[in-house]
Amino acid sequence: MAGLRVPRDRLPAALRRLLRAAGGRRAVHLPRGEPGRTAALYVHWPYCEKRCSYCNFNKYIPRGLDEPAMRSCLTQEAQTLLRLSQVQRITSVFFGGGTPSLASPLTIATILDTISQSTHLAGDAEVTLEANPTSAGASRLAGFQAAGANRLSIGIQSLDDSELRLLGRTHTAGEALRTLEEGKKLFPGHTSVDVIFGLPGQTLASWVRALEKLLPLCDDHVSLYQLTLERGTSLFKQVHQGSLPMPEPDVVAEMYEAAREALQEAGFRQYEVSNFARNGALSTHNLSYWQGSQYIGLGPGAHGRFVPLGEGKSLREARIQTLEPDNWMKEVMAFGHGTRKQTALSEGDVLEEILALGLRTDVGISHQHWLQFSPSLTLGDVFGTSEEVKELEEQGFLILDSRGLRCSWKGLAVLDSLLPTLLNLLQESWAERTSHGTRGRSQPGLAGLDGRCPPAKDPGDG
Numbered sequence: 001m002a003g004l005r006v007p008r009d010r011l012p013a014a015l016r017r018l019l020r021a022a023g024g025r026r027a028v029h030l031p032r033g034e035p036g037r038t039a040a041l042y043v044h045w046p047y048c049e050k051r052c053s054y055c056n057f058n059k060y061i062p063r064g065l066d067e068p069a070m071r072s073c074l075t076q077e078a079q080t081l082l083r084l085s086q087v088q089r090i091t092s093v094f095f096g097g098g099t100p101s102l103a104s105p106l107t108i109a110t111i112l113d114t115i116s117q118s119t120h121l122a123g124d125a126e127v128t129l130e131a132n133p134t135s136a137g138a139s140r141l142a143g144f145q146a147a148g149a150n151r152l153s154i155g156i157q158s159l160d161d162s163e164l165r166l167l168g169r170t171h172t173a174g175e176a177l178r179t180l181e182e183g184k185k186l187f188p189g190h191t192s193v194d195v196i197f198g199l200p201g202q203t204l205a206s207w208v209r210a211l212e213k214l215l216p217l218c219d220d221h222v223s224l225y226q227l228t229l230e231r232g233t234s235l236f237k238q239v240h241q242g243s244l245p246m247p248e249p250d251v252v253a254e255m256y257e258a259a260r261e262a263l264q265e266a267g268f269r270q271y272e273v274s275n276f277a278r279n280g281a282l283s284t285h286n287l288s289y290w291q292g293s294q295y296i297g298l299g300p301g302a303h304g305r306f307v308p309l310g311e312g313k314s315l316r317e318a319r320i321q322t323l324e325p326d327n328w329m330k331e332v333m334a335f336g337h338g339t340r341k342q343t344a345l346s347e348g349d350v351l352e353e354i355l356a357l358g359l360r361t362d363v364g365i366s367h368q369h370w371l372q373f374s375p376s377l378t379l380g381d382v383f384g385t386s387e388e389v390k391e392l393e394e395q396g397f398l399i400l401d402s403r404g405l406r407c408s409w410k411g412l413a414v415l416d417s418l419l420p421t422l423l424n425l426l427q428e429s430w431a432e433r434t435s436h437g438t439r440g441r442s443q444p445g446l447a448g449l450d451g452r453c454p455p456a457k458d459p460g461d462g
Helices: 067-085 105-118 138-147 161-167 173-186 204-214 234-240 249-265 284-290 325-335 347-358 367-373 379-383 387-394 415-434
Strands: 038-045 089-097 120-131 151-157 191-197 221-226 269-272 275-277 295-298 303-306 317-321 339-344 398-401 404-407
Touching (some): 038 303, 067 295, 067 303, 089 105, 089 284, 105 120, 120 138, 138 173, 191 204, 204 249, 221 249, 249 269, 367 379, 367 404, 387 415
Parallel strands (some): 089 120, 151 191
Antiparallel strands (some): 295 303, 303 317, 398 404
């Protein structure tokens, strides 16, 4: 996302490019397998202590933050959107940001209580809170656990103090490890760590040493992100002015492969392009993004994908909340929610999202899952006779069989290179089926598929 970020919330770059107006196109009704009664829920806490040098997420440095007012608006928006969606069960909750661990445990508890009063939130539902080491001491983590959080995602990013300073992080490697140890005590088996690679000045050898230090200490989930230089950030400016050397793309690809192999040897399963778990500790919330489930986004700049049944609609909408917190709060107080943009999604739009997100996972897209969203256009219809898909199968990137469509271990590493071809095939099949014509994309070639395309951090996963 993600997610997804995202989640995100955060969505992968390939998916963000798919979000466009759906005017004049056939709209998608509720898929047979999704009665519109369940959803995941993402809560965006937009505040941070400082802005990291690489970050362009929707975050703000508060001046005189009125937390009770923010808490009140988040609960009010939760009530409004849950009523609008008419979901009967929330499958997971994810507090992302920003830095949600800067919020008080009271805020977390109040939001969860509001959700429970508005719809069913099972006692064992996954409730994840993102935390930075400097804002999550032992007593504070215990407070979040008492408030209802049962999974922790720690933004460690690096265990090298010089790299942390370069990234603008406010914690040291020692503080990160202390927070990780406290997290494992309070959330055993449910403590995830975020790590970034491909940093300026980083080498393959230094990255491997970092992994050797981290993996024996981490819990059962790791999110691995390649650094992306975002316009408007101080790191982008330094690199483009020539003051910081970035590692060559081939070296970054080797870092990604080295991490995949090291994680596999440590017992982790790569269940998604950027995410690794062992002992079954997969993120339920992020899986809901990748499987195309409904999700509701609360807070400034949050994204959502759900059917507003409360308005008498039966079509899935992409919804985006107002970005800036003060404006968002004014809108919530005036209207009950801060949704700035809502776009009905055609069946073709939804299928593109299912394809782009589903192929991020190691299990891919089953025939049964695809048919929930497209009873009239099967995976076989789209990809079964394609020479491009056959070539990708022969090259060892894709697998299309009785289970469905998925990437191989080799293919997960180059998904961004595979997607244009697959999306184009879907669009052509959909255009032929609906007689609406193509969407103007040229047919991508297969050149460059042997090069690695490591994943970037999805803007929306916190």
